Amino acid sequence: MRRLRLATLLIAPLAQALSRAFDTRVRVATTLSQPLPPNAPVDPSLTAYMRLPSAQYALLDLPYGASLERLEGENFLLKVPTVKFFFLSVEPNVFATVESREDSVVVKSDRCTLLGSDALIERIGLNDAFEFAVTATMTWTDGDARSIDCDCTLAVDVAPPGPFRAMPRGLLQTTGNAVMRVATDQVLRGFLRTLIRDYDAWGSDAAYRDRRARDVGDG
Numbered sequence: 001m002r003r004l005r006l007a008t009l010l011i012a013p014l015a016q017a018l019s020r021a022f023d024t025r026v027r028v029a030t031t032l033s034q035p036l037p038p039n040a041p042v043d044p045s046l047t048a049y050m051r052l053p054s055a056q057y058a059l060l061d062l063p064y065g066a067s068l069e070r071l072e073g074e075n076f077l078l079k080v081p082t083v084k085f086f087f088l089s090v091e092p093n094v095f096a097t098v099e100s101r102e103d104s105v106v107v108k109s110d111r112c113t114l115l116g117s118d119a120l121i122e123r124i125g126l127n128d129a130f131e132f133a134v135t136a137t138m139t140w141t142d143g144d145a146r147s148i149d150c151d152c153t154l155a156v157d158v159a160p161p162g163p164f165r166a167m168p169r170g171l172l173q174t175t176g177n178a179v180m181r182v183a184t185d186q187v188l189r190g191f192l193r194t195l196i197r198d199y200d201a202w203g204s205d206a207a208y209r210d211r212r213a214r215d216v217g218d219g
């Protein structure tokens with residue numbers, strides 16, 4: 001009985017510590033809508049463009065220093081511009097899948113690697129200190145008023161490593177939410193604008209459509 005009590009006393013704090021390991025939570029929910037200009041092409045339609053194979057996205061030149069690389073099949077690597085968090089600058093590399101559906105394009109990821117020149121990233125084990133999940137769903141309106149829309153949810157659970165352990169959890173969460181909201185909004189808004197510009201070129205130029213079809217087919 002005494003051993004059982006001792007085991008309970010030892011296990012309980014350990015279980016509590018483990019349950020608190022990823023107790024700093026960042027949550028971002030963003031909804032964006034990018035309208036098409038009045039002079040945008042009508043035929044081929046926006047619907048036809050949005051239903052193109054997902055491989056098309058690797059052909060786009062993204063703004064702000066972001067890039068999208070097709071790895072294999074429906075798997076992509078999104079390189080996000082540098083994000084600064086307190087004294088640390090990181091370059092998120094997001095490994096995502098893209099699913100093209102009849103009425104939407106869904107991007108999902110649960111894997112992100114943080115890169116950068118700061119040796120602290122590796123020293124404090126930053127890439128082992130968080131769990132990551134993001135889902136972005138793009139839909140479109142193709143009628144009198146046309147637009148490309150995106151709903152995105154992002155969740156990051158963090159076990160603060162190294163010097164971040166000394167900071168109040170509330171401060172980490174507030175700062176993390178603000179930083180990730182700005183970064184997410186910037187990337188998504190730039191991506192939607194890029195799509196609209198590309199649709200304008202694709203819908204207006206048959207030669208460009210043919211070249212894109214060949215490029216996607218070769219991918």
